[in-house]
Amino acid sequence: MLNVEGYVAIGRCDIDRSARVCMGAVIGKPFRPLIDVAELETDCKTTIGPRTYVGYYSVVGAGSSLGEGVIIDDYCVIEEDVVVGPRSLVIYRAQICNEARVGSGCVIGGFVAERVVIGDGVRLFGKVVHSQRDPTRGWDAPDSTEESAILEEEAFVGFDALVAGKVVIGSRAYVCAGAIVTRDVPRMHVAYSVNRIVPVADWKGPLSRSPFFDKGVGQ
Numbered sequence: 001m002l003n004v005e006g007y008v009a010i011g012r013c014d015i016d017r018s019a020r021v022c023m024g025a026v027i028g029k030p031f032r033p034l035i036d037v038a039e040l041e042t043d044c045k046t047t048i049g050p051r052t053y054v055g056y057y058s059v060v061g062a063g064s065s066l067g068e069g070v071i072i073d074d075y076c077v078i079e080e081d082v083v084v085g086p087r088s089l090v091i092y093r094a095q096i097c098n099e100a101r102v103g104s105g106c107v108i109g110g111f112v113a114e115r116v117v118i119g120d121g122v123r124l125f126g127k128v129v130h131s132q133r134d135p136t137r138g139w140d141a142p143d144s145t146e147e148s149a150i151l152e153e154e155a156f157v158g159f160d161a162l163v164a165g166k167v168v169i170g171s172r173a174y175v176c177a178g179a180i181v182t183r184d185v186p187r188m189h190v191a192y193s194v195n196r197i198v199p200v201a202d203w204k205g206p207l208s209r210s211p212f213f214d215k216g217v218g219q
Contacts, residue, residue, distance in 0.1 A: 007054075011062055015048040022074075024057035031061065031080045031098065034140040044081065067104065085120065092125070103153065110157070115145075119153035119171070126161030126175065131182070152187070156212065161191075172213060174200070188213060 006023035009015065013028045021027060028046040044063030048054065052066045055074035060066065064078050067086035072078065077095040084090065085104035092109035096102065100112050103120035111127040118124065130146040137144040147166040151157070155169045158177035169175060170187035180194045190207065191197045200213050 012043065012045040013048070014045055016050045016052065018050045019048045019052040019054070021048065021054045022056040022058075025054045026059045027054070028062050029059050029080075036138065037140045037142075049086070061098070079114075100148075110159075113148055115148040116151070117148070118151045119155070121154040122151050122156070124151065124155075124157040125159045126157045126163065126177075126179075128157070128163045131165035154215070155185075172215065174207065174212065176207075 007021045007025040007027060010026065010028040010030065015021060015027065027048060046060060046062055047065040049066050049068045049070065051068055052070045054060060054072045055076065057074060058072045058076045060078045061080035061082065063081040066084050069087040070084050071089045073091040075093045076090045078084065079096065079098045081099045082096050084102045085106065087104055088102055088106040088108065090096065090108045094108050094110055096108060096112040097114040099115045102108060102118045103122065105121045106118060107123040109125040111129065113129045116128050128149050130148065149163055149165065149167050149169065151169045152171040154171055155173045157163060157169065157175040160177055161175045161179045163169060163175065163181045165182050167181060168184045170185055170189065172188050173185040174190045175181055175185060176190065176192040179192050181191050183195055185191045185197055188200050189197050190200055190203045200208055
């Protein structure tokens with residue numbers, strides 16, 4: 001149904017009266033048809049919380065929930081059954097895939113694969129993807145599901161960084177721009193290049209003096 005404000009609401013949608021949904025946005029979009037698998041059917045309610053903003057031509061999938069004060073900038077995609085916590089910001093045409101969980105106060109400006117769990121206060125501008133160790137498996141087949149990454153509270157992932165597979169990015173860990181990470185990054189560590197990981201105390205550059213790490217010292 002196209003309402004008078006120029007956005008599309010599909011299925012059961014609970015849009016708070018204080019929320020702002022811009023022209024061209026789609027709320028409650030069902031998931032795409034599946035390859036060689038019966039199409040998914042869902043009657044889940046899509047929830048847009050108080051004082052939430054959904055920008056021009058953005059998509060919020062069926063069954064997803066946006067908490068209070070969430071901002072979804074223009075042309076971003078939130079797929080089905082995603083939870084975005086209060087006061088989080090989704091920008092730079094980011095895409096958050098099915099069943100991902102995003103905490104409160106996050107800034108998401110990259111790609112988040114299915115079922116990734118993101119803690120409070122995380123800033124993510126790279127890509128978090130599955131490892132795809134067996135690319136012969138059916139894309140939509142039930143047995144093709146891979147375990148996803150976990151980003152703990154206040155972790156940072158820089159622009160063009162790639163986090164792949166079932167890894168944990170610890171609290172206050174810093175993944176540098178352009179890094180490739182396929183193994184765990186402990187709390188208060190810096191990841192750079194290809195799986196080069198060092199404690200922040202051993203980092204020789206100015207990043208070691210960043211206020212980002214102050215909060216984690218001694219905890």
